[in-house]
Amino acid sequence: MPHPSRPRIVVGVDTHKQTHVAVALNQVGAVIGETTIPAHRAGYAQLQRWACELGEHEGEVEFGVEGCGSYGAGLASFLRRAGHRVVEVNRPDRSVRHRRGKDDTIDAETAARAVLSGAATAVPKTGDGTVEMIRQVKIAKDTATKARSQAIITLKTIIVNAPAELREILEPLGDKALIEECRKLRYESMSGPIDAACYTLRALADRYHALDQETRLHDRVLATLTNRAAPALTSLFGIAEDSASELLIVVGDNPDRINSEAALAKLCGACPIPASSGKTSRHRLNRGGHRQANAALHRILVVRMRFHEPTITYVTRRTAEGKTKKEIMRCLKRFLIREIYQIIVAPHKTNPLPSTT
Template sequence: MTEVNQPDKVARRRHGKTDAIDAEAAARAVLSGRATAAAKTSDGPVEMLRLFKLAKGSAIKFRTQAINQLKSVLVCADAELRESLAGLSNPKLFQQCALLTQSEVSGPADAARHTLRLLARRIQHLTEEINDLNKRITEAIRARTPGLLDVHGVGPDTAAALLISAGDNPERLDSEASFAALCGTSPVEASSGKTQRRRLNRGGDRQANAALYRIVLSRLRWAGPSQDYLRRRLAEGKTKREIICCLKRYVAREIYRHIAPANTAAHPTEPARDTT
């Protein structure tokens, strides 16, 4: 199975867009040899990760919504109830609201108590879902790539995003440069006239790119080698944005060695070019 990129924009403007036209353009790309990339499969542990991450994302979204609703209801609740819950941390607030007694609703005050009780129990249920999904995501990552979570700055969410980007068949990525391009961290020429410069590839998986960015920020805050690198490059006249671009490229190489160890052994990585 071959993966075909988006059709050429000039051809799309000229001929329009329909399913039939897109199918013909994809077929022509394969027959001409322009499309040679292997498609990402979804029949293994990475697909499990994607589904768990999807469920976790929606649970976090609805829990945040429920928390905001609970606090807005609490602001409008009667003074006695509001004062009894004042100064509590979020977990204790949700616990106390969930324990509110259920009674006949005969006015706005009773309706507020009932609503607080329902919202608090919803928040607790969603928190249990999120904790369970966090555990399942961590177990799936350790089963797929045992050493990935041991990399400095890599947590379950960032590891899941990078694995999902690579897919269940990371061997389709020829080298760590291919993985860097997939994550949008590969340098591309952006020279004009006498000015010689490079910029990062604006394509690729945005979620994977964001995961690399979070890893770099974590290392710049907590890792001594990254902090030393930052100070050295700043002294050379580089901006912090340019330094982060370089570090993202280095992190992509390190992550690739865990995601596709067989490819790394077969094709030793070359030194990464300066991305600035």
């Protein structure tokens, strides 16, 4: 953090695929410089030298970078390793752009003002450890899973319009038997619709089989990486490698950036949102936050509500009190966040804040 007795400058950066635009402000918010750099390591070093030269006259330097999870990831990592304080800045909302207009310099200046005013305080993920490896493998797994689903949906659609002698054999089969049977289909020559249907169904079945094997491989790799990153997490009831990987991804390789249980709950969209009016006092489900992590929490709770005895007892008691299923799920997500925080965040806190109960 800058020394309180010294003036500082804040550099806001609007990031793009090929170039980044930076604007520097002094302590009182006056623009003292702007520059454009190429988006590679030499450009990052150029930006650092430019900012440090301004800093010699104005004071210590900190950076507000947009898109730290995409185009700004390389710059944020470079500046962090160089010892600078980097703050992740959200893209300006439409109302700000409607009032001020839109160009790269304005966006960079807006990012700098968000840091200077204290509106932006988020520490970006470091992206240099096991969790980053999990994130990359998870992308491969998710895309393979989606393509596998598309393959079998398309296969079943083809069967609906296939010749009757083929449809009557394949339509009653379950998914596994259907794939095996379709992979056995043969055709003599492309002499009629039935040959084309056999060819297409076999191609789709082979595609499904290959994607299924690929997905299973990704699952094994994810299991290894999640056990390496947080072995205690996958030991919790209902948390397998897929859900564990989503939760680890949202926390990142530097979990100490999350200050409290409440911050993790908000990050996962599991914090209570007031929905009271008049004499009605209630909270509703949060529709914000990291939706993949929130979906992982939901899957874990679906399993627990069916097979985990303490959770079943809790649901029964709260239902008797008049709570709806959505309200019970909201409470259970918050309790689950508490468990997860104690496993993957609290051990990394050098001076942990009090837990939110």
